Amino acid sequence: MLKKKIFIFLILLITVFPLSGCNNYQELNNVMIIDGIGIDKKDDEYIVSFNTYNQNNKYETYKITTSNINDSFNKIYLKVSKKIYLSHLNILALSSNLDNLDIENIINAFNRRQDLRGSFNVVLIHNYEDNFFKNDSLKIKDILHNNYLEKGNVYPTTFNDLINDYLDLNIAYIPIIDNKTNTLMGMHSLFSEFNFYDLTNSSFLNLLENKLETLTLTIDEDEVNCNNTEVKYLVDKNNVKININFSYNANVNKNKIISYIDSNINNFLSNDYNLNYFYDLIKKKDYLFYKDNPKPNIIFDITYNLSKEEINNIKDGDLIEENDKY
């Protein structure tokens, strides 16, 4: 009986050390929690900036020059002699100097990291400089999320979204920020071709691809807030019916809003817009047709269903139009 107890005790003792990680435990001081990563390319070499905070609660940026993204994680380890921890990464900032192949390399390198979660945001930086992370990267994240929730110009693309769009559609859109003015510029397409959409066009891009919840339009100096935005698609061969639903709260004629959106969307669709999103829709809904016509000439039929929200500070009958159908 005693032998058995000693045996069990020994088993537990041996098991405890490897399983609890006691053989190579890490003090928090020896862990480098990365807050943001910026990647630029100069003379065929990547310049990877790791933003982290030090023990004095101040942000520091470490710069690594490397020909391989994977290698940058090893090099930063040698530079700071701390364990790299990417689980709290907020922002991956890509310079506009990078081409499609570079971005594919970056995705592959990041996908291999075990400690990485795909919920961090990816942004493209215009006029990228090495001191891009002047402070913590949460501010950049806030800019993206506030715009998405209040204005609806850009969609805060996460790393997971980027991979899924890359695999499914061969094109992905990420927000673009100007480093000099620190302002949002719009959305930028990656992988298939480089296209820039300004703030107005990126709103319509996100509206068409059903990524928005709210949208703010400026029609003749009137601000129209569109809420509960929802887009429904009805696909029949190469005919795509798009039904856009939202509620708005402004004293603007309903038809005026519709004609404004309609002219902008048509203008947007006729200008270099990549139709992969709609080809994918046709593939999903009518595979037999898609098999014979992988890139059909799509005929769009856009309808609008708007409902007006009550505005408390205006009396009944004052400038309020009827909810007539378009």
Place this chain on the structure above:
Amino acid sequence: MTSINLSIVVIYIFQTFFYTLFLNRAINKLNNNYFIYLLVSIFLGISIIILFTYLFKNNEKGIFAMLKSKILIIILMITPLIFSIFTLNFASQYINFIYLHNIDKIYVIIALALVLFYLLKNNTLSFFRSSTLIFYFYVFLEIITILLLIPYIDINNLLPITIDLTLSINNSYLFLIIMVSPIMFLLLVPKNLIKDDKNSGKKIFLTYIIGSLIIIFKSFLVISILGYNALSIYNYPDIIMYKNIELFSILERVEWLLCFNSITNFFFLISLSSLYIKEGIDYLLNLKGHYSKTVSFIITIMITLGSIFLKIDFLHIVLSFLIFLIIHLFYAIYRIIK
């Protein structure tokens, strides 16, 4: 021991390599034909279950006493040996990935091997009892997992569903080898050991159907959350799927808890194949249950060293299982003719 104890193990066997080994390969080869492929494979898998139930009916003292030929028994024992080495190696990699990033794989293998030794040195009954006891917790965790994942389902990811029967039949070996064939290891249990042995065949068949339905449901879940394209690039899609869970910004990073069931699956599969080897050695050397510790220790050392030093590919598993199944099939035909 009842037939329920026996059939519960079928559920574990079915789930073990589903997310990790099977799904990635199946989606890579079949893409949007996956669901029709799954149905075809489940239908073809019934043939293995029929073979199993036929042999189990005539299995009074275990498969080894039934076969008698020592050479055949040695050949049969190679398959579970290769399989348990492969599974232990795979399980250690999985644990490394989800829990112990910076710890050497050898430590994980040793930790698993110690528990394996403890389970092996007891008799076969303790394996089936422990698997039944853990099953309650297993089901509880599975239900929690499904409930947490439901908000992330997007039906559009399942589309389009295409039908290619030839491709499905050609690749059905994946399902038959990875998911169904290890059920044959259960033949190590003598029919006499089971109290309600008349129902065993029916219950195994019923568990096969239940297990298949669970696999169909899990396929629906994982494809609707991640999509076909993403599934084809990830080795451990279950972990990637669990990483998505983020309820009310409070309940997140729960993958470490939800992955526990996968480790249970791995462990029971390693234990079952090791038990098969142990029973084989017992019969070959006519030990009659003596020297249990020594035999268990030797098997554990063999599997541990094998998983540290040998490199076993998926192709080895496929070939060994083919030989394993062919021997059983010819034996069944021989018995029917006789």
